[in-house]
Amino acid sequence: MKQQDQTSKEERDFLENYDASKYERPSVTTDIAIFTLDSSDELNILLINRGDFPYKNRWAIPGGFLHAGMESLDEAAARVLKSETGVDNVFLKQLYTFGSPKRDPRTTVISVAYTALVPKSLLHIQSGIHAKDARLFKIKYDVDGINFISGNIKVTEDDLAFDHAEIVRMAISRLRTRIDYEDDAFNLLKDKNEFTISELKKIHETIKNRALDLPNFRKTFLRDYVASGRAIDLDRTVNSKGKPARLYKLLEVNGHE
Amino acid sequence: MKQQDQTSKEERDFLENYDASKYERPSVTTDIAIFTLDSSDELNILLINRGDFPYKNRWAIPGGFLHAGMESLDEAAARVLKSETGVDNVFLKQLYTFGSPKRDPRTTVISVAYTALVPKSLLHIQSGIHAKDARLFKIKYDVDGINFISGNIKVTEDDLAFDHAEIVRMAISRLRTRIDYEDDAFNLLKDKNEFTISELKKIHETIKNRALDLPNFRKTFLRDYVASGRAIDLDRTVNSKGKPARLYKLLEVNGHE
DNA sequence: ACAAAAGTGTTCTATGTACACCCATGT
DNA sequence: ACATGGGTGTACATAGAACACTTTTGT
Numbered sequence: 305m306k307q308q309d310q311t312s313k314e315e316r317d318f319l320e321n322y323d324a325s326k327y328e329r330p331s332v333t334t335d336i337a338i339f340t341l342d343s344s345d346e347l348n349i350l351l352i353n354r355g356d357f358p359y360k361n362r363w364a365i366p367g368g369f370l371h372a373g374m375e376s377l378d379e380a381a382a383r384v385l386k387s388e389t390g391v392d393n394v395f396l397k398q399l400y401t402f403g404s405p406k407r408d409p410r411t412t413v414i415s416v417a418y419t420a421l422v423p424k425s426l427l428h429i430q431s432g433i434h435a436k437d438a439r440l441f442k443i444k445y446d447v448d449g450i451n452f453i454s455g456n457i458k459v460t461e462d463d464l465a466f467d468h469a470e471i472v473r474m475a476i477s478r479l480r481t482r483i484d485y486e487d488d489a490f491n492l493l494k495d496k497n498e499f500t501i502s503e504l505k506k507i508h509e510t511i512k513n514r515a516l517d518l519p520n521f522r523k524t525f526l527r528d529y530v531a532s533g534r535a536i537d538l539d540r541t542v543n544s545k546g547k548p549a550r551l552y553k554l555l556e557v558n559g560h561e
Numbered sequence: 562m563k564q565q566d567q568t569s570k571e572e573r574d575f576l577e578n579y580d581a582s583k584y585e586r587p588s589v590t591t592d593i594a595i596f597t598l599d600s601s602d603e604l605n606i607l608l609i610n611r612g613d614f615p616y617k618n619r620w621a622i623p624g625g626f627l628h629a630g631m632e633s634l635d636e637a638a639a640r641v642l643k644s645e646t647g648v649d650n651v652f653l654k655q656l657y658t659f660g661s662p663k664r665d666p667r668t669t670v671i672s673v674a675y676t677a678l679v680p681k682s683l684l685h686i687q688s689g690i691h692a693k694d695a696r697l698f699k700i701k702y703d704v705d706g707i708n709f710i711s712g713n714i715k716v717t718e719d720d721l722a723f724d725h726a727e728i729v730r731m732a733i734s735r736l737r738t739r740i741d742y743e744d745d746a747f748n749l750l751k752d753k754n755e756f757t758i759s760e761l762k763k764i765h766e767t768i769k770n771r772a773l774d775l776p777n778f779r780k781t782f783l784r785d786y787v788a789s790g791r792a793i794d795l796d797r798t799v800n801s802k803g804k805p806a807r808l809y810k811l812l813e814v815n816g817h818e
Numbered sequence: 819a820c821a822a823a824a825g826t827g828t829t830c831t832a833t834g835t836a837c838a839c840c841c842a843t844g845t
Numbered sequence: 846a847c848a849t850g851g852g853t854g855t856a857c858a859t860a861g862a863a864c865a866c867t868t869t870t871g872t
Contacts, residue, residue: 779853
C-alpha cells in the first residue's frame with residue numbers, strides 16, 4: 305500500500321541523508337552582473353576574459369570563490385565587486401542561485417549571482433588575476449538574443465562562459481521589472497545628491513530600452529518622490545543647452561534596498 | 562598613489578583566490594517553507610521538531626543537504642518536499658540564499674531557501690528521519706512578530722532553529738507581494754480544474770490577511786483570467802448554502818511559474 | 819530669431835475601491 | 846419566508862499614456 309511505500313522511502317532517505325559528509329561538498333562562488341551607463345547613455349555590462357581553464361579565453365561575468373567561514377555571501381560579492389571595479393558602497397543585490405550539477409565541468413559549483421549598479425564615474429576597471437582583460441560591453445538586443453559590443457569585439461550570449469548567459473538574461477529582466485517599483489535607477493546616477501529629472505529619465509529609458517514621455521515622467525517623480533518627501537527640490541538649476549534644469553536630491557531612506 | 566594601492570590589492574586578491582581549495586567548502590542545504598490552507602482557511606506552515614543537534618528539540622522548516630553532483634538545487638528541494646509531504650509536482654520556487662558564516666554552529670552551511678504551496682488535500686505529512694515530529698502550524702501575526710500555533714503548542718519566531726525565522730518572514734512577505742501579479746494563489750486550490758471565485762478569493766484573503774470585496778474580486782478575475790483566456794467558465798455550478806456558484810478551470814499556460 | 823531642452827496643463831482610458839441591490843438556493 | 850452566499854451594476858478616485866503648448870536658455 306501507499307503507506308508502506310512511504311515508509312521504505314523514508315528509510316532510503318535516512319540512509320541517503322544520515323551522513324551528509326559522504327556527499328561531496330560543492331564549491332560556492334559569487335558571480336556579479338555589473339551594469340553601468342556609458343557616456344552615450346547606453347547600458348553596459350562588465351565582462352572579463354578568462355585567463356584560466358575552464359572556458360579559457362571566453363568572456364564571463366566576474367566572480368570568485370566564497371571564502372567559507374570567513375565571510376557572508378554578501379561580503380564575498382562585495383569583495384569581488386571591489387577587486388574588479390575598485391568601488392565600494394554601491395547597489396549590490398542577490399539575484400538568484402544557480403546549481404545545475406553540470407554548470408561547471410570541473411566539479412559541482414554553486415553560483416550565487418548578484419547584480420551591481422555602478423555609476424561610470426566611480427568605476428575603475430582592473431583586469432583581475434584570472435582575467436587577461438576586463439572591459440565594458442554595450443548591451444544590444446536583437447532577434448537572436450543579446451549581444452555585447454566593445455569596440456570591434458562582438459560577443460553573443462552563447463559565447464559566454466558557463467551558464468552566464470542565463471544569469472545575465474535574468475539580471476536584465478529583473479532590472480527591468482524592478483525599476484518600476486524599486487529605487488534601483490538612482491544607483492546609476494553620477495550623483496544622487498544633485499541630479500535632474502532628465503538624467504533620471506535617461507536611466508529609465510536605457511533600462512527599459514524605450515523612450516519615455518518627459519512631462520509624464522516628471523509628474524510621476526514629483527508625486528512619488530518629492531511630494532512624499534523621499535527627494536527634495538534643491539531650488540537650484542543647472543545650464544546645458546535649452547532651459548536650465550532644476551536639481552533634486554534623493555534622501556537616503558535606509559542605505560540601499 | 563591610488564594606482565599603486567590597487568596593484569598591491571590585486572596581488573593580495575591573487576594570493577587569496579589562487580587556490581580556492583585552500584578554503585573550506587561549505588555544506589549546502591535546501592530548506593523549504595511549505596505553506597497550505599487548513600480547513601478553516603487559515604495559512605499554515607509545516608514545521609518539524611528537530612531530533613538531532615544542533616537545535617535539538619527546536620522547531621524548524623524542513624530541509625536537507627544537497628547531494629552535490631547528483632542533483633540540481635531544484636531537484637534537491639523537490640526531493641526534500643516529497644520526503645516530508647509526499648507530494649510532487651506542486652509549486653516550488655527558489656526564494657533566497659542565506660549564507661552568514663555563523664548561521665549554523667557546526668560549520669559553514671549555505672541554505673538555498675525555497676517556498677512551496679501545497680493544497681491540504683494532497684498533503685501527507687511524514688515525520689522525517691531527523692524529526693521527532695512534523696506538523697502544520699497556523700500562522701498568527703501579532704505586535705511582536707509571527708507566532709505558530711498547533712493545538713496547544715505555541716512557537717514564536719525566536720523559537721525557530723537557525724535563521725529560519727528570517728526565512729519564514731521573507732517567504733511570507735514575498736508571497737504577499739507576488740500574489741498580486743503572479744498566479745501563485747491557484748496552487749493552493751484543491752482543484753485547479755474546478756474552483757469557484759469565492760474559493761480563490763479566500764486564498765487571497767488568507768495570504769493578504771485582510772478581507773476583500775467579492776464583486777470587485779470577481780470583476781478582476783473575469784477580466785484578467787477569463788476574458789484573456791487564461792481560465793474558462795465551465796458553465797456548471799456547485800451548490801452550498803446560498804446561490805449556486807459557477808465553476809472555473811485554470812488553463813495551465815506553461816507548467817508552473 | 820531660432821533651436822533645444824525644461825516645464826505646464828488637458829484629455830482620455832484603465833484600474834482599484836466602495837457599495838447598493840438583485841438572484842437562487844437550503845432550511 | 847428568510848438567511849446565506851453568489852452575482853450585477855453604478856459611482857468615484859487615482860494612475861498611466863498621449864499630446865498641445867509655454868518658458869528659458871545658448872547660439
